[in-house]
Amino acid sequence: MTSEFKKLTAIRGMNDALPDDSAAWETLEGVLRDWLAQYGYLNMRVPVLEHTRLFTRGIGEVTDIVEKEMYSFTDSLNGESLTLRPEFTAGMVRATIEHNLLYDRPRRVYTMGPVFRHERPQRGRYRQFHQLDVEALGLSGPDVDAELILMTARLWQRLGLDGMALEINSLGQSDERQAHRAALIAHLEKYRDILDEDGLRRLYSNPLRVLDTKNPALQDMADAAPRLFDFLGAESRTHFEGVCARLTDAGVAYRVNPRMVRGLDYYNLTVFEWVTDKLGAQATVCGGGRYDDLIALLGGKPAPAVGFAIGMERLLDLWSQSRTPAPVVECQVYMIHQGDLAQRRAARLAEGLRDHGLNVIVHAGAPGFKSQFRRADASGASFAVILGEDEMAAGEASVKGLRAQQSVANDTQMRVPFEKLAKFIMDKV
Ligand code: HAM
Numbered sequence: 001m002t003s004e005f006k007k008l009t010a011i012r013g014m015n016d017a018l019p020d021d022s023a024a025w026e027t028l029e030g031v032l033r034d035w036l037a038q039y040g041y042l043n044m045r046v047p048v049l050e051h052t053r054l055f056t057r058g059i060g061e062v063t064d065i066v067e068k069e070m071y072s073f074t075d076s077l078n079g080e081s082l083t084l085r086p087e088f089t090a091g092m093v094r095a096t097i098e099h100n101l102l103y104d105r106p107r108r109v110y111t112m113g114p115v116f117r118h119e120r121p122q123r124g125r126y127r128q129f130h131q132l133d134v135e136a137l138g139l140s141g142p143d144v145d146a147e148l149i150l151m152t153a154r155l156w157q158r159l160g161l162d163g164m165a166l167e168i169n170s171l172g173q174s175d176e177r178q179a180h181r182a183a184l185i186a187h188l189e190k191y192r193d194i195l196d197e198d199g200l201r202r203l204y205s206n207p208l209r210v211l212d213t214k215n216p217a218l219q220d221m222a223d224a225a226p227r228l229f230d231f232l233g234a235e236s237r238t239h240f241e242g243v244c245a246r247l248t249d250a251g252v253a254y255r256v257n258p259r260m261v262r263g264l265d266y267y268n269l270t271v272f273e274w275v276t277d278k279l280g281a282q283a284t285v286c287g288g289g290r291y292d293d294l295i296a297l298l299g300g301k302p303a304p305a306v307g308f309a310i311g312m313e314r315l316l317d318l319w320s321q322s323r324t325p326a327p328v329v330e331c332q333v334y335m336i337h338q339g340d341l342a343q344r345r346a347a348r349l350a351e352g353l354r355d356h357g358l359n360v361i362v363h364a365g366a367p368g369f370k371s372q373f374r375r376a377d378a379s380g381a382s383f384a385v386i387l388g389e390d391e392m393a394a395g396e397a398s399v400k401g402l403r404a405q406q407s408v409a410n411d412t413q414m415r416v417p418f419e420k421l422a423k424f425i426m427d428k429v
Pocket of ligand 1: 088117119124131135264289314
């Protein structure tokens with residue numbers, strides 16, 4: 001039979017994390033959880049799949065994400081359109097409304113996990129990637145915006161990242177954006193003849209995105225465009241100044257970027273991004289802002305909110321540039337044995353060691369001593385515990401230090417009675 005079976009690989013833009021890589025993920029996740037706890041953020045989890053209309057309504061019909069990047073499909077059982085989440089905020093808000101989470105107090109919550117966007121893959125840009133998503137729900141002041149930003153600054157410091165630059169902007173309120181939009185469309189209409197296909201398409205649907213052009217011929221048009229900032233009313237300006245003042249108080253440098261357009265439509269007032277020059281083209285590690293209208297837009301009782309998300313792959317890439325990871329070890333103790341009885345005794349002794357919290361592998365597979373020692377070495381264990389015929393006869397185990405730094409010197413062996421084994425090793429780790 002000729003095989004038609006095509007070699008299976010992961011889907012383009014979706015990555016595996018093998019044990020060495022995954023160790024870095026787990027370490028980072030631990031740092032993140034500790035850091036979030038310091039600011040009172042609690043974990044929650046939302047589904048990977050949601051109704052497509054949550055995202056079309058929440059993120060906005062004319063965003064790149066909704067127009068062309070969502071993995072959507074029809075549920076063959078009931079004809080509903082479902083979508084793999086392209087971000088967390090919409091789902092977090094849906095869950096908040098559905099479970100009436102804000103009924104008695106504001107909430108600080110976070111979640112981590114995979115999200116999906118059908119983008120063109122390159123370094124730092126994947127189709128399945130991971131976000132840490134942090135949301136402060138039910139709080140309206142600039143103090144909260146500033147706290148979120150300062151919190152991220154502390155994280156970069158804790159991870160030893162340098163060269164992180166903060167950009168902030170205010171998108172005002174929707175009536176201010178409407179007034180700006182009308183002025184912007186009037187401005188852009190004067191350039192109709194030179195607008196490219198995308199520009200023309202977006203002229204009336206999303207004129208701000210027309211400015212987000214890389215086309216040098218359109219640069220003058222973009223530079224001369226009316227600025228949203230000039231359309232902000234007193235309240236919006238005061239809010240923005242409140243955020244800026246708190247950043248200055250804390251000594252966090254920032255650049256006001258009046259051109260910052262986030263790729264999601266739910267934002268108002270403060271928006272911000274942390275960028276770096278160490279990741280090539282995909283420079284944004286963290287992005288977020290205020291979204292005071294989203295909860296009501298998705299059917300909840302109006303409540304303000306602000307949050308951000310960090311791209312985990314980008315953060316890991318950056319972090320790996322600034323540290324030497326500890327070698328990955330499989331266990332602390334590797335048990336070597338010869339013969340059926342010794343194997344059974346080793347399994348029991350291993351359980352006893354685990355009772356003391358030790359990480360133990362009992363050798364399985366090829367029986368020869370030589371290959372067992374090779375495996376013990378490769379495991380990264382600090383100790384090999386050996387049960388051969390002699391040891392079994394004496395009711396003792398041989399303990400061999402495998403790492404030079406252990407106080408049982410490398411290549412020396414000690415005999416220890418079975419019942420004293422756990423204590424002997426515990427004294428040495
Ligand atoms: P976002 O800017 O679309 O915001 O994504 C947040 C971060 O996810 C980006 O800054 C970037 O680090 C990472 N990211 C985005 N696309 C990719 C990709 N294709 N591959 C790898 N990493 C990527 C949001 O998603 C908002 N929900 C953030 C937010 C939370 N706003 C308020 N609350």
